Amino acid sequence: MTSESPGFFQQLPKALPGLALIVITMVVIRLWIEPWMKGAVILGQKGWLINVFHLNYILLGIIMGLLYRNVIFGGKLPDIFADGFKLSRLFIKTGIILLGSLYTVQAIIKLGSMAIFLIGGFVVLSIIMVLWLGKLLGMDRSMTGVMANACSICGVSAAVATAPAVEAKPAHVAYAIATILGFGILTMFISPFIGHALGLNDLQYGAWVGTGILNSGQVLAACLAFNPNVAPGTAVSVGEIWNIMRVIAIPFAVFAVTIWYWSGQEQPEGSRKSLGTLLVEKFPVFVLGFLGMVLLTSIGAFGDAGIKGGxxxxxxxxxxxxxxQWIFGIGLVGMGGYIDFKELAQAGGTPLKVGLLVGTTKYVLALVVVLIIRDHLVEI
Amino acid sequence: MTTIAVAIDGTEASAAALVFAVDKARLEEARLHGVFVLDTGWADFIGNDWQSSRNARQGFLDYVRGELEKQSERARRQFVGATADWPNSSFTTLPGDPAEALAGLMGRGEADAMVLGEAVYRTCGRPSVKNLAKQLKKVVRQPLFVL
Structure with a gap:
């Protein structure tokens, strides 16, 4: 269980069948299903599936991943495909690094300075709300710590980073993860409908889901489901800046919650970690790749970036x-393949109550705030 | 009946099942086989978490494994305590998905009956272990006693 996969090239041969399945799925969706949906006349309307359900290759890819695991393969990925689905995680990371080509340093500063206020405010608000609800509902202290970071920063990654520091019981972490993922998947599917129904533009929508959706994978999917184009100013270019601000906060939030958890208790010898150690251990390295890409784009290493007005x-x-577009499409089929309904269906108890209360509050409040400040959001 | 398997986790959730299994083994003069399943499905469970650093992800999986090993030791002590006067007994820790590992054990004919508590493994398992008894009822052909 604990030995994570070896390097990319060592994994590749075993991963080929699963990767082939994912790639073929995306090719079929993009080259045949999507064009068919655009032209298909249903209920007398051309492109009804797209106009009414806002289906695009991203949503179809996630749905196919879900179907592979939960329906076609009966709840578990067969061994022959499992390694390929596991490796699809690298596609999303690579996509996020390449996403750096959508921004210049100036654009990052503009967007980031706006994001930092919204994200910072919502992180603090969510942590306070979870700590309060945890106390009110008698939730275990370590579980409260895990839920505080999971609900406020970026879901599963934050839960995984926090659990060892607060000595959370595995079952507690599992319930926190199931709650966060369940809520994230629900919001991933409904957000594009709400966004289109309210007539939000890409900037407003990206700012909303980047702040309001609990889990980062679902932020990415919800942005691309709203607008599958990957270009400066599209939903994904805004939402992912918000997301990266959250990811960067992980080591700091783990440090803060650890201090809260051990306050008034004797922390075991050797288990105390400095902020520096946590930064080395928990900082997501792909963010550096993303920033490197921004830098290269800013100095014109790839030619003109196509930023608005340029x-x-x-x-x-x-x-x-x-x-x-292909990389994200492939990565998100893989992500869908990791959503296990039999685990999510068993989420329950206090973590579910706290997750739903905090998640819904954050989701709705973020929309309200974005609608209030919509004229002040900075476009890139 | 020559061998009875009992799923235990070292907590109250398996205490009644263990007492029942020991009594049953005495009555049937059967060998009693205690089983703790060390859940190997955690990496898969957090599988789509693409943005955790390698250290954070591996640190979490090591932490969970450590907790499960501690739980396995508690289960072993619970089993040894309950079978002190029944020497025809053994204890194993099986790696795997709890439902698959227990179904596999029965499928290979390593026991003639299985006993488990309704809430066994819940302190250390993924949410799907809530359905463990239900899943086993579907696939295990031998007698299954759920307490």
Whole structure:
């Protein structure tokens, strides 16, 4: 269980069948199903599936991943495909790094300074709400710590980073994860409908879901489901900046919750970790790749970036953006394949109550705040 | 009946099942086989968590494994305590998914009956262990006693 997979090239041969299944799925969706949906006349309306259900290759990919695991393979990925689905995680990481080509340093500063206020406010609000509800509902202290970070920062990653520091029981972490994932998946599917129904633009929508959705994987999927284009100013370019601000906060939030958890208790010898150690252990390295990409884009290493008001994007940049659509599509089929309904269906008890209360409050409040400040959001 | 398997986890959730299984083994003069399943499904459970650093992810999986090993030791002590006067007994820790590992054990004919508490493994398991008895009832052909 504990030995994580070896390096990419060692995994590759075993991963090929699963990767082939994922890639073929995405090729079929993008080259045949999506064009068919655009032209299909249903209930007398051309493109009804797209206009009414807002289906696109991203949503279809996630749905196919879900179907593979939960229906076609009966609840568990067969061994022959499991390694390929596992490796699909790298596609999303690669996509996020390439996403750096959508921004210049100036654009990051503009978006990031706006994001930091919204994200910071909501992180603090969510932590306070979970700590209060945890006390009110008599939730175990370690579980409260895990839920505080999971609900306030970025779901599963935050739960995974926090659990060892607060000595959470495995069952507690499992319930926290199931709650966060369940809520994230629900919001991933309903957010594009709400966004379109309210007439939100990409900037408003990206800011809303980047703040309001609990789990990062679902932020990415919800953004691409709203607008599958990957370009400066699209939902994914906004939502992911919000997301990265949250991810960067993980080591700091683990440090803060650890201090809260051990306050008034004797912390076991050797288990205390400094902020520096936590930064080394928990900092997601792909963020550095993303920032490196932003830097390269800013100095023109790939030609013109196609930022609003500037010259159009170079051929290299256009090619990178085309790849990203495929990379995200493939990665999200893999993500769908990891959603296990039999685990999510068993989520319950106090963590579910706390997760739903905090998650719903955050989701609705983020929308209200974005609608209030919509004229002040900075476009890139 | 020559061998009875009992699923235990070292907590109150398996105490009644263990007492029942020991009595049953005495009555049938059968060998009693205690089983703790060390759940190997955690990496899969957090599988789509693509943004955790390698250290954070591995640190979490090591932490969970450590907790499960401690739980396995508690289960072993619980079993040894309950079978002190029944020497025809053994204890094993099986790696795997709890439902699959127990069904596999019965499928291979390593026991003629199985005893388990309704809430066994819940202190250390993923949410799906709530359904463990229900899943086993579907696949195990031998007598299954759920307490």
């Amino acid at each position: 010259p159009p994007a170079s051929d290299t940049i256009k090619m990178i953006r085309d790849w990203m």
